[in-house]
Amino acid sequence: MRRAAVIGYPVTHSLSPRLHGFWLKKYRIEGEYTAIEVTPDTLPEVLRGLGAKGFCGINVTVPHKETVIKFLDSIDEAARAIGAVNTITVRGGKLKGTNTDVYGFIENLRQNGFPRAKNKAVVLGAGGAARAVVKALTDEKFAKIMLVNRTTAKAEAIAKNSTGVEVMDWKDRAKTLSDTDLLVNTTTLGMQGKEPLALDLSTLPRQVVVNDLVYTPLITPLLAEAKARGNKTVDGLGMLIHQAVPAFEAWFGIRPVVDDDVRKQVLGD
Numbered sequence: 001m002r003r004a005a006v007i008g009y010p011v012t013h014s015l016s017p018r019l020h021g022f023w024l025k026k027y028r029i030e031g032e033y034t035a036i037e038v039t040p041d042t043l044p045e046v047l048r049g050l051g052a053k054g055f056c057g058i059n060v061t062v063p064h065k066e067t068v069i070k071f072l073d074s075i076d077e078a079a080r081a082i083g084a085v086n087t088i089t090v091r092g093g094k095l096k097g098t099n100t101d102v103y104g105f106i107e108n109l110r111q112n113g114f115p116r117a118k119n120k121a122v123v124l125g126a127g128g129a130a131r132a133v134v135k136a137l138t139d140e141k142f143a144k145i146m147l148v149n150r151t152t153a154k155a156e157a158i159a160k161n162s163t164g165v166e167v168m169d170w171k172d173r174a175k176t177l178s179d180t181d182l183l184v185n186t187t188t189l190g191m192q193g194k195e196p197l198a199l200d201l202s203t204l205p206r207q208v209v210v211n212d213l214v215y216t217p218l219i220t221p222l223l224a225e226a227k228a229r230g231n232k233t234v235d236g237l238g239m240l241i242h243q244a245v246p247a248f249e250a251w252f253g254i255r256p257v258v259d260d261d262v263r264k265q266v267l268g269d
């Protein structure tokens, strides 16, 4: 029986067990995927014990995505570029780290609404999710990425390590929408229990694709407003599901299909 899990602290909110559990059942794989609470001080010992306990891999969530790197045998280019690991594969006792958020973000757009042009993307936020989005859009060769964050210094740190990324003041965020092809919200604004994202969409052209990484609620006020204006909208649940695809394949040997069934399962419908 192959074992996988998500480690984090706290970890109870994670939707990954539901997601991987659904695919394990669907593809009749003898395996399990659990959620394990791991405190920062027990992290090294948990990682060291993975091979002996029969784990083929784990997902890593808050607060371990960055600190985990120093305990791994290797990391790939995506993880290095972002400075964070969300997926570990255990092979021959060696731990290899990757970051599948870059893939998950772009694949979700590809399946649900890729912008018609790649002249400009506006990215709101400058946390871990924004780093993955910026890396994906840079790989896709977007000519310009406008990064807008409440704490400008964090956006500037990302821009310094990327090409084609410009930084704009948070208060000016509505002013950069009129010539963009894509708008992505990576902040936590609009999430259940958080403040709303105050953003004036009146200058947003109709052909712009709007993607919110927030998926609780699934249709955020940003997506609802954009949709009402006639824009193509892409929700954040797709990224969560797509980022799990390469992990599941690496651990269990089958590339799972992303369809409505898995979306319903993750939503608990």
Ligand code: ATR
Pocket: 124, 125, 126, 127, 128, 129, 130, 149, 150, 151, 154, 186, 187, 188, 189, 195
């Ligand atoms: P993640 O790893 O999901 O990206 P994060 O690193 O906590 O999460 O980043 C959260 C993002 O939401 C940040 O860009 C944060 O802005 P700051 O860098 O200024 O903290 C943004 N955010 C959270 N609350 C916000 C608020 N009230 N107004 C504006 N931005 C906010």
